[in-house]
Amino acid sequence: MRIVTHTCSNTEIVCALGRGDCLVGVDDHSDYPPEVVGRLPRIGPDLDVDVETIVALKPDLVVTSLTVPGHERCLERIQAAGLPLLVTQPHCLADVADDILRIGEAIGADSEARDLAGRFNETLEQPRPDARPVPVLVEWWPKPVIVPGRRSWVNEMLELAGACNPWANEDAESLQISAARAREAAPEIIVMSWCGVDESKYRPHVVQRREGWDTVPAIAGNRIHPISEAWLGRPGPRLLEGIERLRELVSAYQ
Template sequence: MRIVSICPSNTEIVAYLEQEEMLVGVDNYSDFPEQVMQLPRLGPDLSIDIDAVAQLKPDLVLSSLSVPGMEKNIEGLREHNIPQLILNPGSLQEIAADIEEVGKAIGLPEHGEKKAKEFLQEIETYRAKSNAKEKKPSLYWEWWPKPIFTPGQGNWLTEISELAGGVNLFGEEKEASVKTDWEDVRERNPDHICMVWVGVKEEKMNPDLLRKRPGWLEMKAIKEDKIHVLEESLYCRPSPRLLEGLRKIHSILQP
């Protein structure tokens, strides 16, 4: 099959299914696995060049609603009568379901089911470890610095926090993405701060900026030097690579 992926998380699902050779084009932000960097780039995920997609003559486009604004791509593909599978996972369970669904769509239903089970089995392994812990440190995930956005109850990072043996500081807020402010975070006083600014490489994130915020030097995480600059690609995309992120944050919390 000839597959086009117009979202990094979808590209990573194809990679998890070990079918990268089916990909004939990707969005500008898809950067994993390394070989997709050689494929035709079809524009940023919010404004895909639909004409360029059509020229690739795909059998299937993996489109997405994981970021607000992607609806325009979906409508464009419909207008061009290009076959598409629309993914919109918000939880680890839904990511597993998408692995299975993509497997079926590309003609490998048994393989898709097998890989989805592997994904869920690893999650359950970490869940058992987490359930055995009595004391769970609080994690503040910073998605964006100003204004501050952080994941809430309906977000996979709340699950990742729990599976790693911690608890998301904003995990009881109903929104999937919570807009808050520096003072609110200071008052909640997290045990750990995880910097994962969306779309920003880790080498461009400076922990010293956090130390300069009013009152933040008194926060426990900063006093104990528990600011973690993490790869946003392992935490901000609803893809199977969240497992890699889980392994990493678990090793930080449980050294």
């Protein structure tokens, strides 16, 4: 089977299901696992894939996504080319488990998919910590500041870690917030998880120096921490590790 994946999360799901050897192309941002993706042709950046390149790879299946604004334009062009598609658009951890099952069925990895999806379901069944949830601002982008809303798996990840997203009731996948909204929400921890940026390039001083943010508790207490978007922003197998990283961080302040 010849598979092309669009988005890091879909690439990582296919590889986690033991079908990395079926991949014939991935998007430019897919970087894990490096021993697999390092040898593969690239189909272009996440928000501007080259459909002609995909067609030339003669895939039996293209696994694509609607997880980021702009993906819909890629999907339209892939559909117009008549390519065989599987589309993911998860909003919660159960959706991620369901996507794993759907992908597993499509690529002949049903057993592996049931095992991996089962790990997500077991995690969801874990009791939440008894302590007061710590309000945590997860920052997808620094300027303007973009945070997750209600339709994001990050809410459950935070809950499992003993925290909460101050904007969990906002009916959006993500939203832009102002300094006034940050002060009102009063997050006690800020997690930098800048999408598409290597964690080594995260800069806490960018957050610390924001005008009007000096009274935000996380800023005043210098509680600004990096957790790569590879662990929080990609709806695939590494979210399970992301939950553990959040737990370690939050427990230090409880």
